[in-house]
Amino acid sequence: MTEIGEKKELPDVFIDPIDMSELDRGFRKEIQSMPNGEELSACFACSTCTSACPIANIWEIKPHQLIRMIILGIREKVLSSKEIWLCLTCFECQERCPQGVRVTDIFFDCKNLATEEGMIPASIVALGKELIEKGQLYTVTADWEREDLDLEPDVPGLSTDAVKRVLGSTRTGRLVKGGR
Amino acid sequence: MSTYSVYIGCSVPANYPNYEASMYKVAELFGLTLEYLEDVACCGSPNLRAMDYWGWTLVNARTLAIADSTEHDIVTPCNGCFGSLKDVYHLLKSDTDYRNRINAELEREGLEFRGTSKPRHFIEVLYTDVGLESIRKKITKPFDGIGIAIHYGCHLLRPGDVTEITPEILSELVRVTGADVVEYALWKQCCGATVLPVDEALAIRLARDKLKSMKDAGAAFATVVCPACCNQLDLQQLGLRESYGEQFDLPILFYPQILGLALGLDEDEVGLGMNRVPAKPILQHFSK
Ligand code: SF4
Numbered sequence: 001m002t003e004i005g006e007k008k009e010l011p012d013v014f015i016d017p018i019d020m021s022e023l024d025r026g027f028r029k030e031i032q033s034m035p036n037g038e039e040l041s042a043c044f045a046c047s048t049c050t051s052a053c054p055i056a057n058i059w060e061i062k063p064h065q066l067i068r069m070i071i072l073g074i075r076e077k078v079l080s081s082k083e084i085w086l087c088l089t090c091f092e093c094q095e096r097c098p099q100g101v102r103v104t105d106i107f108f109d110c111k112n113l114a115t116e117e118g119m120i121p122a123s124i125v126a127l128g129k130e131l132i133e134k135g136q137l138y139t140v141t142a143d144w145e146r147e148d149l150d151l152e153p154d155v156p157g158l159s160t161d162a163v164k165r166v167l168g169s170t171r172t173g174r175l176v177k178g179g180r
Numbered sequence: 181m182s183t184y185s186v187y188i189g190c191s192v193p194a195n196y197p198n199y200e201a202s203m204y205k206v207a208e209l210f211g212l213t214l215e216y217l218e219d220v221a222c223c224g225s226p227n228l229r230a231m232d233y234w235g236w237t238l239v240n241a242r243t244l245a246i247a248d249s250t251e252h253d254i255v256t257p258c259n260g261c262f263g264s265l266k267d268v269y270h271l272l273k274s275d276t277d278y279r280n281r282i283n284a285e286l287e288r289e290g291l292e293f294r295g296t297s298k299p300r301h302f303i304e305v306l307y308t309d310v311g312l313e314s315i316r317k318k319i320t321k322p323f324d325g326i327g328i329a330i331h332y333g334c335h336l337l338r339p340g341d342v343t344e345i346t347p348e349i350l351s352e353l354v355r356v357t358g359a360d361v362v363e364y365a366l367w368k369q370c371c372g373a374t375v376l377p378v379d380e381a382l383a384i385r386l387a388r389d390k391l392k393s394m395k396d397a398g399a400a401f402a403t404v405v406c407p408a409c410c411n412q413l414d415l416q417q418l419g420l421r422e423s424y425g426e427q428f429d430l431p432i433l434f435y436p437q438i439l440g441l442a443l444g445l446d447e448d449e450v451g452l453g454m455n456r457v458p459a460k461p462i463l464q465h466f467s468k
Pocket residue numbers: 042043044045046047048049050063064067096097098099100101103
């Protein structure tokens with residue numbers, strides 16, 4: 001941190017200029033065509049979403065900046081950012097946006113696009129693997145606890161086959177099989 | 181009285197039979213019939229939504245379609261399941277194209293989403309269908325005004341236009357038992373559960389900040405209505421002694437355990453011995 005009184009050399013430019021040729025103009029439309037993405041263009045960059053976010057202080061790229069980058073078409077940087085995967089999905093940003101931009105939902109859309117391009121944390125793929133192989137995320141390990149409470153020993157009504165069947169034919173199945 | 185189709189999820193039955201049992205016992209006292217939905221799939225959690233939106237909507241639409249055939253509303257005790265089911269329900273109700281695509285897939289399983297059966301959280305059924313007055317009349321062992329902090333859980337309250345749940349629902353339900361609701365600064369903040377697989381240290385810090393805020397505000401107990409939140413606040417609390425050198429000793433109870441006790445159920449019936457941070461001190465706080 002800069003000490004008080006210490007002279008600081010100012011850089012020539014504060015922000016690296018955007019290289020227009022690297023922008024993906026279709027990115028905005030791509031997100032807008034995804035579920036809950038329509039309101040994206042209504043963003044007027046007030047940064048209320050960032051103020052509402054409990055962890056934006058530790059993010060290099062803040063929520064309002066991610067939204068602005070989507071609008072401008074800085075696709076690669078958004079989809080490869082670690083921030084979209086650190087999002088708590090707490091919806092505080094979305095709830096406070098005065099323009100009705102569905103910020104958290106849009107970050108979900110970004111994670112889907114990132115996944116499609118293979119940019120997904122291994123720990124999330126591992127959860128997909130659980131779903132494909134076991135058909136559930138949690139399994140009963142202490143059935144005596146259930147029996148003590150007069151509950152049936154296994155998870156009631158759960159069809160593990162249904163999960164395996166449905167997700168086996170969607171992106172989750174492809175991810176787990178092909179590593180992508 | 182009314183019958184409901186229960187979507188229990190996998191986390192509650194696997195990790196918190198005390199929540200499941202207390203929910204069933206409380207429902208029975210109010211004459212509600214809870215029937216487990218059969219042949220339903222895991223909701224997949226927000227992590228499935230992140231990697232495979234289409235797959236996530238499809239498994240949850242399938243559950244909603246199965247519930248439609250029972251002609252009862254779906255009730256769940258888990259915020260994660262509730263968030264998934266309610267979000268997909270909202271999407272399919274408002275987006276006809278998407279619904280048609282989903283129904284084309286479901287047809288292969290002989291199912292159709294119609295949206296006649298609404299996904300609801302168990303606490304909202306208590307609040308709306310049973311009602312505070314009926315609950316008040318049945319309270320035989322009210323609490324003595326002991327301070328309870330509420331952790332609502334993100335996917336219970338937000339996005340509000342989808343969940344249609346307001347904080348008053350749970351705070352009124354806590355007050356009706358004779359307990360006092362402790363207000364604390366970080367009441368809205370996330371427990372950290374969703375980020376656990378990606379950044380464990382961050383998830384633990386969020387849980388720790390939450391517990392500290394509750395404790396600083398004078399809470400003697402806290403209540404949750406979600407198994408994932410309970411993992412974070414109850415189970416992780418034990419680990420905080422090592423990682424942060426902090427011991428909060430803040431018992432975390434599922435709401436139906438608190439209500440059940442006030443309705444006269446005994447500690448074993450609500451599975452009080454299974455709570456990780458010992459919760460029995462609450463038995464010292466009946467007003468009579
Ligand atoms: S709160 Fe809404 S309008 Fe303001 S910067 Fe964030 S997304 Fe844009």
